[in-house]
Amino acid sequence: xxxxxxxxxxxxxxxxxxxxxxxxxxxxxxxxxxxxxxxxxxxxxxxxxxxxxxxxxxxxxxxxxxxxxxxxxxxxxxxxxxxxxxxxxxxxxxxxxxxxxxxxxxxxxxxxxxxxxxxxxxxxxxxxxxxxxxxxxxxxxxxxxxxxxxxxxxxxxxxxxxxxxxxxxxxxxxxxxxxxxxxxxxxxxxxxxxxxxxxxxxxxxxxxxxxxxxxxxxxxxxxxxxxxxxxxxxxxxxxxxxxxxxxxxxxxxxxxxxxxxxxxxx
Amino acid sequence: xxxxxxxxxxxxxxxxxxxxxxxxxxxxxxxxxxxxxxxxxxxxxxxxxxxxxxxxxxxxxxxxxxxxxxxxxxxxxxxxxxxxxxxxxxxxxxxxxxxxxxxxxxxxxxxxxxxxxxxxxxxxxxxxxxxxxxxxxxxxxxxxxxxxxxxxxxxxxxxxxxxxxxxxxxxxxxxxxxxxxxxxxxxxxxxxxxxxxxxxxxxxxxxxxxxxxxxxxxxxxxxxxxxxxxxxxxxxxxxxxxxxx
Numbered sequence: 001x002x003x004x005x006x007x008x009x010x011x012x013x014x015x016x017x018x019x020x021x022x023x024x025x026x027x028x029x030x031x032x033x034x035x036x037x038x039x040x041x042x043x044x045x046x047x048x049x050x051x052x053x054x055x056x057x058x059x060x061x062x063x064x065x066x067x068x069x070x071x072x073x074x075x076x077x078x079x080x081x082x083x084x085x086x087x088x089x090x091x092x093x094x095x096x097x098x099x100x101x102x103x104x105x106x107x108x109x110x111x112x113x114x115x116x117x118x119x120x121x122x123x124x125x126x127x128x129x130x131x132x133x134x135x136x137x138x139x140x141x142x143x144x145x146x147x148x149x150x151x152x153x154x155x156x157x158x159x160x161x162x163x164x165x166x167x168x169x170x171x172x173x174x175x176x177x178x179x180x181x182x183x184x185x186x187x188x189x190x191x192x193x194x195x196x197x198x199x200x201x202x203x204x205x206x207x208x209x210x211x212x213x214x215x216x217x218x219x220x221x222x223x224x225x226x227x228x229x230x231x232x233x234x235x236x237x238x239x240x241x242x243x244x245x246x247x248x249x250x251x252x253x254x255x256x257x258x259x260x261x262x263x264x265x266x
Numbered sequence: 267x268x269x270x271x272x273x274x275x276x277x278x279x280x281x282x283x284x285x286x287x288x289x290x291x292x293x294x295x296x297x298x299x300x301x302x303x304x305x306x307x308x309x310x311x312x313x314x315x316x317x318x319x320x321x322x323x324x325x326x327x328x329x330x331x332x333x334x335x336x337x338x339x340x341x342x343x344x345x346x347x348x349x350x351x352x353x354x355x356x357x358x359x360x361x362x363x364x365x366x367x368x369x370x371x372x373x374x375x376x377x378x379x380x381x382x383x384x385x386x387x388x389x390x391x392x393x394x395x396x397x398x399x400x401x402x403x404x405x406x407x408x409x410x411x412x413x414x415x416x417x418x419x420x421x422x423x424x425x426x427x428x429x430x431x432x433x434x435x436x437x438x439x440x441x442x443x444x445x446x447x448x449x450x451x452x453x454x455x456x457x458x459x460x461x462x463x464x465x466x467x468x469x470x471x472x473x474x475x476x477x478x479x480x481x482x483x484x485x486x487x488x489x490x491x492x493x494x495x496x497x498x499x500x501x502x503x504x505x506x507x508x509x510x511x
Binding site: 163165166170171174175179183187188191 | 315317340343344346348350352353354355356357358367368371372373416
């Protein structure tokens with residue numbers, strides 16, 4: 001009876017660190033997987049669909065290119081949105097009122113409106129008015145503007161959480177302004193923002209799928225095109241989900257690990 | 267070391283006075299600043315340390331006037347050691363780095379020399395095993411000993427301690443006070459804001475009583491504790507004695 005319980009429950013271990021034994025973890029993961037598969041299988045059977053993934057081989061080069069395009073879009077957007085985020089976080093604490101209001105209006109507008117609306121709107125501004133005809137570049141710009149607002153909030157939050165006592169100590173040991181940034185503020189901010197920023201990268205990867213509505217040929221758009229030809233909607237989107245997970249799962253795992261590591265330090 | 271202020275005061279808003287204008291001039295070796303909470307003790311210490319600017323008045327340390335511009339304050343702070351009540355260590359740095367990084371970056375020590383100096387101090391204060399630990403992994407008493415080690419590492423001309431034991435359990439309080447007494451025996455000059463009256467009385471040459479933003483009494487510690495003149499100091503000391511064993 002006790003053994004059975006250990007297989008399902010996290011043992012308390014006398015108030016020590018709660019430990020999950022390896023067999024119990026494996027067993028429960030299998031159980032969860034079996035449930036999901038059963039659920040899918042049952043649903044598909046009800047609507048009388050038989051999955052057939054064999055067509056994927058035929059499209060492998062297009063799918064691979066789409067996968068690379070999504071990865072590229074996300075990486076470039078990460079870099080630009082970081083830049084935008086840092087600038088607008090700094091701008092929001094600027095003493096020049098115009099800059100301060102400009103940045104906070106930008107952050108509030110972006111965070112308060114849906115991405116799909118921004119994509120349509122900015123595509124006509126960025127694409128048509130600014131003359132950016134390359135859809136990949138337009139996609140990177142639009143996504144960076146969107147994610148930059150979220151990153152600005154992450155950075156602003158960590159700046160606010162810096163304790164006054166740390167800055168006072170920096171002055172007391174004789175650090176100059178620059179040294180204070182280099183040896184105190186930046187290292188503390190990086191450890192605080194890195195887990196959240198990594199998580200934001202997973203969001204960028206997922207959000208990039210919406211760029212398919214302006215026909216940026218990335219992973220989602222590729223799959224949409226393939227499914228429009230062969231009508232294998234279920235297989236296409238199921239596989240699409242798996243491909244996104246291949247990108248986002250490792251990123252989330254890294255984010256979780258970073259979070260745990262930095263928790264120990266604070 | 268001669269410390270002098272003239273008409274020194276601090277207020278934040280017109281109605282929020284922290285320190286009333288005060289004058290002071292004396293040779294300071296070891297000085298305890300005592301008084302009720304909110305009396306302006308920490309503010310005065312920060313002004314002396316060049317961490318906040320006075321609203322009015324002038325300040326001389328070692329017969330040099332402390333000018334309130336950032337460049338000269340930065341030079342001045344290098345010559346002073348400051349220990350905060352708590353949270354003064356850089357939380358992302360190990361005990362060793364807390365001491366070594368300022369030595370290297372501010373005082374121009376080489377990397378090897380700053381590390382060996384930091385290790386020497388940690389060993390001296392019984393913290394050799396903890397050199398690699400971050401502040402969060404140290405006890406309150408250990409943290410304060412590291413903070414003191416950092417403050418004295420570059421041989422400052424004056425050490426300022428702002429209630430270094432107020433956040434500590436009694437057993438840690440003793441270990442920190444012992445460290446300060448040892449420093450005194452080596453000739454370190456310091457000003458300490460403290461609620462440890464035994465330490466103020468027996469380990470400090472002079473004592474100053476600050477109450478509601480005014481310097482009410484100043485003199486030899488032994489004299490000040492034995493014969494308090496003002497009613498405020500008598501009441502303050504009386505309250506402290508109420509629960510003494």
